[in-house]
Amino acid sequence: MAIKHDPDSSPGQKLLRVYQVLFSEDKCHYQSELSKQLNCSAQTIMRLANEIEQSIPSCFLTGLDNGR
Secondary structure, rough: OOOOEEEEEEEEHHHHHHHHHHHHOOOOOOHHHHHHHOOOOOOHHHHHHHHHHOOOOHHOOOOHHHHH
């Protein structure tokens, strides 16, 4: 099993932090930047973004922007 970037953070705490960052600023957020900012893996960001998108599809947009 891989070593966690932030072993003291629960999945729920990570989800709330990602949600707060995504919806507190009206700008595009990129996976690599979010993973650095929130101290978690890019895979975790994708998993959490998917959970948010499934819960609130009308408020969330995923995609590529110049390969990002």
